[in-house]
Amino acid sequence: MKNKISLLAPGGSPEMAQAAFLAGADAVYVGALGWSRRTARYELPDQEIRSINRLAQDMGKRVRVALNTNFSPLEMELFLKKVERFAQWGVHGLILTDPGAMFLVKERFPHLEVHVSAGANAINLEDLRFYREIGVDMVVAPCNLTVEEIAEIKRYVDVGIEVFLHSNTCFTYLGKCIMSSYFRYQWHWDQEGKNHFWGSPNRGGYCHRICKAQWTMENGEPTHLRNDMFLAFSNIPDYLEAGVDCLKIQGREYSIDLIREIVSFYRTLLDELTQRGKAVDMAAYLTQLQEISKKRDAQRNNRTHTVLQELMEEAPLPV
Amino acid sequence: MFELSTHIPTLRILKETDLSAYHSLYLGDPTCPHVPGNLSSHPDLLKEALYLAKEQGKGCYLSLYAEPRNKDLPWIERLLEHASSLPLDGIEVHNLGLVRLIKKMNLPFPIHLGSFANLYTHETAKLLHRMGVTKVFPNPELSLEEINYIRTHAPTQVILQIHGKIPLGISENCFIREYREGTCEELCFKPYWLASGKWTLKNLGRATVSGKDLCLIEYLGSLYWRGFRTFYIQTLRESKRYIETIGTIYRRALEKIDQGIDDYIDQSSIGLMSELSSYGFCNGYLFRRSGHRYIGRLFGGERISPLEVRKEEWSYEE
Numbered sequence: 001m002k003n004k005i006s007l008l009a010p011g012g013s014p015e016m017a018q019a020a021f022l023a024g025a026d027a028v029y030v031g032a033l034g035w036s037r038r039t040a041r042y043e044l045p046d047q048e049i050r051s052i053n054r055l056a057q058d059m060g061k062r063v064r065v066a067l068n069t070n071f072s073p074l075e076m077e078l079f080l081k082k083v084e085r086f087a088q089w090g091v092h093g094l095i096l097t098d099p100g101a102m103f104l105v106k107e108r109f110p111h112l113e114v115h116v117s118a119g120a121n122a123i124n125l126e127d128l129r130f131y132r133e134i135g136v137d138m139v140v141a142p143c144n145l146t147v148e149e150i151a152e153i154k155r156y157v158d159v160g161i162e163v164f165l166h167s168n169t170c171f172t173y174l175g176k177c178i179m180s181s182y183f184r185y186q187w188h189w190d191q192e193g194k195n196h197f198w199g200s201p202n203r204g205g206y207c208h209r210i211c212k213a214q215w216t217m218e219n220g221e222p223t224h225l226r227n228d229m230f231l232a233f234s235n236i237p238d239y240l241e242a243g244v245d246c247l248k249i250q251g252r253e254y255s256i257d258l259i260r261e262i263v264s265f266y267r268t269l270l271d272e273l274t275q276r277g278k279a280v281d282m283a284a285y286l287t288q289l290q291e292i293s294k295k296r297d298a299q300r301n302n303r304t305h306t307v308l309q310e311l312m313e314e315a316p317l318p319v
Numbered sequence: 320m321f322e323l324s325t326h327i328p329t330l331r332i333l334k335e336t337d338l339s340a341y342h343s344l345y346l347g348d349p350t351c352p353h354v355p356g357n358l359s360s361h362p363d364l365l366k367e368a369l370y371l372a373k374e375q376g377k378g379c380y381l382s383l384y385a386e387p388r389n390k391d392l393p394w395i396e397r398l399l400e401h402a403s404s405l406p407l408d409g410i411e412v413h414n415l416g417l418v419r420l421i422k423k424m425n426l427p428f429p430i431h432l433g434s435f436a437n438l439y440t441h442e443t444a445k446l447l448h449r450m451g452v453t454k455v456f457p458n459p460e461l462s463l464e465e466i467n468y469i470r471t472h473a474p475t476q477v478i479l480q481i482h483g484k485i486p487l488g489i490s491e492n493c494f495i496r497e498y499r500e501g502t503c504e505e506l507c508f509k510p511y512w513l514a515s516g517k518w519t520l521k522n523l524g525r526a527t528v529s530g531k532d533l534c535l536i537e538y539l540g541s542l543y544w545r546g547f548r549t550f551y552i553q554t555l556r557e558s559k560r561y562i563e564t565i566g567t568i569y570r571r572a573l574e575k576i577d578q579g580i581d582d583y584i585d586q587s588s589i590g591l592m593s594e595l596s597s598y599g600f601c602n603g604y605l606f607r608r609s610g611h612r613y614i615g616r617l618f619g620g621e622r623i624s625p626l627e628v629r630k631e632e633w634s635y636e637e
Contacts, residue, residue: 070458070460071440073440073465073469074464074468076440076441076442098439098442099446100441100443101440101443104442122415123388124391124414125392125416126415126419126420127415127419129419130418144491149388171490172488172489176435176437176488178458178459178487178604178610181609181610182485183518183610184609185608185609185610200460202460203439210518214515215514215515216513217498217513217514218510218511218512218514225494225513226490226497
């Protein structure tokens with residue numbers, strides 16, 4: 001194995017962040033209220049982010065703040081004030097999507113690590129070179145990228161690579177879909193003056209999951225828009241070999257118990273892989289993971305059902 | 320003066336269509352390199368098309384594949400080497416890596432940033448301008464006030480889509496090939512509509528576009544007098560009649576506006592546009608609302624007073 005790989009977990013709440021740290025996460029990512037690719041209920045006000053950051057510093061861990069929506073050009077000053085506050089509090093890094101914003105952050109706060117969000121959809125070597133040249137430190141690889149593509153990027157571009165351990169590959173490339181807001185979209189400002197852009201996963205994080213609805217072709221023939229589960233488990237030894245720098249567990253919306261279980265599982269696996277390399281019995285781990293996946297899928301399916309129901313009934317969108 | 324443009328994906332469409340309404344053409348289909356005869360993946364066809372279009376006095380931009388992976392970079396680089404000796408007026412790019420590649424190759428062409436590149440802010444436009452980007456398609460999800468903010472706060476020109484299906488997403492795989500047996504030649508140019516209850520989408524293979532046609536004819540005058548001059552009609556996979564008729568309607572309207580004529584909408588054009596639209600019209604996201612809605616007095620639209628629209632859309636201080 002080439003390097004020490006870090007394990008990144010979701011911090012959907014201070015309790016979840018603490019559980020993740022205790023279960024073995026090296027870092028957590030948190031969403032600033034109104035600024036990350038999730039709805040407000042899984043984001044945090046600044047003071048909670050500050051307390052998680054203090055906890056992380058006490059435990060020798062790190063916090064990344066997701067400000068990775070495609071926010072409004074009229075919100076640029078608000079964004080920079082937010083970044084300045086997090087920089088003063090000693091937050092380690094930011095996850096961003098807008099290249100102009102990345103460039104400004106690196107210019108004004110060079111000590112802050114900038115991570116390119118998966119929503120920026122960096123999918124080839126030249127993309128990675130582009131982001132490296134504007135100063136970013138790490139790029140979150142979209143799930144579509146193969147191990148070979150990631151290995152090639154690591155071979156030719158001096159930039160950190162983070163990969164998802166499990167996710168869903170959307171019908172479109174991540175960050176390249178505006179179907180949700182095409183059907184339902186509301187502007188809504190919070191007390192700080194941030195627009196949450198309800199209905200836009202790129203701008204505010206609330207996706208109506210249009211691709212999961214029942215679709216038919218023009219002749220009535222049922223069809224579905226492909227939205228597959230992505231599980232990187234079998235690729236993990238190859239990711240380590242390729243020099244991937246960070247493995248990311250997604251799921252700010254999952255229960256704290258489930259996150260604790262997932263983090264603990266991957267921590268144990270990574271530690272064993274670091275010690276024993278490819279001699280690890282991956283099949284035994286897979287059996288354990290399948291049990292965890294059932295719980296994850298149940299929580300995700302419930303959420304999808306609720307989201308589509310809200311859309312069909314045009315129910316008030318949640319804050 | 321103003322500019323009206325559209326995409327022309329193949330030589331056949333270029334030869335068979337009267338393009339007199341358009342000042343400039345984006346040559347190639349950026350959504351998929353496997354579109355049969357795609358000018359942006361066949362250098363020999365591109366050259367022929369370019370000279371034909373130039374004979375008609377058109378501005379010509381090469382439209383590159385929107386989502387190139389590592390395996391696509393070598394053939395795109397070869398295409399660009401070939402293009403470097405051609406009298407192109409620019410290159411449309413939807414991928415930031417390709418912006419870098421064009422800069423690295425020192426190609427003498429201005430770059431236009433395509434709509435799949437996800438341009439949302441003036442700061443990104445400013446950054447990309449330093450790399451040779453001169454014109455940008457803002458992401459369709461932006462409102463008019465946001466687009467205008469970018470237009471007035473960055474040195475790049477903004478290209479505004481004023482009619483046609485809105486690009487809503489682009490995928491890694493071809494939806495049509497997954498559901499239909501046959502070759503790309505047999506399948507690619509047929510219309511594929513998707514329905515779910517009252518919703519409609521149109522699928523182009525890898526790209527998905529709106530079921531409704533974006534239509535800004537009744538706002539064209541105010542857009543023009545606000546300073547927008549670079550307009551685009553999205554016609555990928557539309558009929559010859561659609562490309563010609565819609566182009567002519569907007570060209571005539573823009574010429575009247577340019578001459579200061581307030582009553583620039585020819586009533587017969589409303590009927591023609593309706594005939595050519597399978598599932599009706601929308602304004603996209605321009606008025607801070609869901610993309611599928613139509614706000615306005617035409618086409619049975621939702622009536623919101625012009626004052627309200629003006630207040631919402633032009634509320635910032637320039």
